[in-house]
Amino acid sequence: MFTELRADDDAVSPVIGVILMVAITVILAAVIATFVLGLGDQLQTTSPQASFNTDLDTSGTNDNLTITHSSGDSISASELYIINDGNEATWETVGSSGDVNAGSSITLEDGVTNIDSTPVDLTQTVRVVWRSGEGDSSATMTTFDGTS
Helix, strand or coil: CCCCCCCCCCCHHHHHHHHHHHHHHHHHHHHHHHHHCCHHHHHCCCCCCEEEEEEEECCCCCCEEEEEEEEECCEEHHHEEEEECCEEEEHHHHCCCCEECCCCEEEEECCCCEECCEECCCCCCEEEEEECCCCCCEEEEEEECCCC
C-alpha cells in the first residue's frame, strides 16, 4: 500500500480574495453613502465664531451706537454688513477696511452716518451680518433692537 500525503492549500487563496472584495465593497459603499446622504455638504464654509458688543451713547447732540468686535475669529471687513431700516453697507464702507479683529469698532451716529446713502435711524434695528465671499452662507453676528 502506497499512501501519499498531500497538503490541500487550494482553498486559501479564494477565501482571501473574497474577503478582500467584500472589504473593498463595504468601503466604497460607505464613501458613496456619505456623499449621497449629504454628509459631504458639511464641508462648506462655516460662519466665523465672533462676539460683538453694542454700546449706545445718548450724551451728545445725536445718539451714537458703537459696535465692537469683542472676541473670536478675525473677519474680513468686506464680509460684514451693517443693516439698518432695510439699508445695508459693508463694515469697510462705514468704518475701516482689512480684517475686523477683537477690539475693532465702528460708531454709527444717528441721522448722520450713512448706510446706502440713507442716514442711520437708531430707533430701528441695527444688525451686523456676516456673508461669505461666495454669498452662499450668512450669519447674524449681533443685533441692536433700536432706541424706541
